Amino acid sequence: MRLTILGGGGFRVPLVYGALLGDRHERRVDELVLHDVDAGRLGVIERVLRQMAAGRPDAPTVTATTSLDEALEGTDFVFSAIRVGGLEGRTCDERVALDLGVLGQETTGPGGLAYGLRTLPVAFDIASRVARLAPDAWFINFTNPAGMITQAMQTVLGDRVMGICDSPLGLGRRAAHALGLPGDATRFGYSGLNHCGWLQTLVHDGRDVLPSLLAQPELLLSTEEGRLFGPEWLQAIGAIPNEYLYYYYFTREAVAGIRGSAETRGEYLLRSQADFYRAVGDSPEQAHELWVRTRRERDETYMAEAREEGEERDATDVAGGGYEGVALALMAAIARNERASMLLNVRNGTALPGLPADAVVEVPCIVDSSGPQPLSAVPLTGHPLGLVQQVKAVESLTIRAAQEGSESLALQAFALHPLVDSVVTARLLLTGYRERIPALDAVFR
Helix, strand or coil: CEEEECCCCCCCCHHHHHHHHHHCCCCCCCCCEEEEHHHHHHHHHHHHHHCCCCCCCCCEEEECCCCHHHHCCCCCCEEEECCHHHHHHHHHHHHHCCCCCCCCCCCCCCHHHHHHHHHHHHHHHHHHHHEEEEECCCCECCCCCCCHHHHHHHHHHHHHHEECCCCHHHHHHHHHCCCCCHHHHHHEEEEEECCEEEEEEEEEECCCCCHHHHHHHHHHCHHHHHHCCCCHHHHHHHEEEEEHHHHHHHHHHHHHHHCCCCCCCCHHHHHHHHHCCCHHHCHHHHHHHHHHHHHHHHHCCCCHHHHCCCCCCCCCHHHHHHHHHHHHHHHHHHHHCCCCCEEEEECCCCCCCCCCCCEEEEEECCCCCCCCEEEECCCHHHHHHHHHHHHHHHHHHHHHHHHHCHHHHHHHHHHHHCCCHHHHHHHHHHHHHHHCHHHHHHCCC
């Protein structure tokens, strides 16, 4: 079986390869193809993977190419983790918004819209090439904003495109662990959009145990979400939100925390990544060791703006892994018909009431050789439903803006986002992004 990774020169690619190497079942992936537009970065990551596979004659073969068509032709699965504009673009996503006093974050708020706008034309091109060169391939999207990009690509490839994210799985596991329950024997009643969803039930042995967790502040405080949102707020809303909802519930504090830091997350990652690639250039024989060290530092500082000064990220959360395990399980379920229950970004249909049938939502699914089938999700009501409806409307406007090259639709998307407080601010955001990010400006030319 052939797996193609788009964005193959990206720092997180070794996580996927590590999951393939650690797979204890019969080998599923025989060939791994890496594609990236940056040949230098691609060579560094290829070196890391070869060092990981040293002494493993059964390891999947690795090839690398800067030719997209060559990477896609005849492949069985495509895993996409591209970053149009690179980390330099991400720093602009953050700073343009922060300079206007608005949340500057990669996927949530105006930064996510800017990221999506410049990524969508590339995503449409990739989808058309997959349809031509690998029409039977399954496409696993990890490119952010994951829900928006997945929805756009489905207009070309249909339900063979699905999005993955490790946030909801991690949330469910942490909640189960707080109660001393095994995550794999607990059903997570999670529903919403990517980076905008809530755990509303936690079923073990046929009984919803989430109320028991919510009633015990000391147990809630043992979880990342309990410390992030506070037990009182979780008890008030009767659910546990995805960590990214911190940016909606505590917007003022999030903006202050980011602006009070010496650098944004994007600036930190840009510096960290440049140091890593430079270090490997100086000591290529230590490529894997340098990657491990840099990855540990990146994981430990994730969402640091939302934690108290001196508070460290939970060690089990750092060590628990994430999207690479989801990707491997998803491929196994489809390729070998190993039926699995997973939280995925898929076409809604009738799974989540209150949203259009063609909207991509993040809900529990059953996956087998026919692909993912969304289950009836725990319905959203009250403010969660209103929020996801507004965010989904903004995502749909952004997709249309990219398809039509419409500045008017893009302005509407920015202005109607819940984290943008005026049309004037929206206009300044769009102008600022166009001035600083050429790939975004090109959408309207």
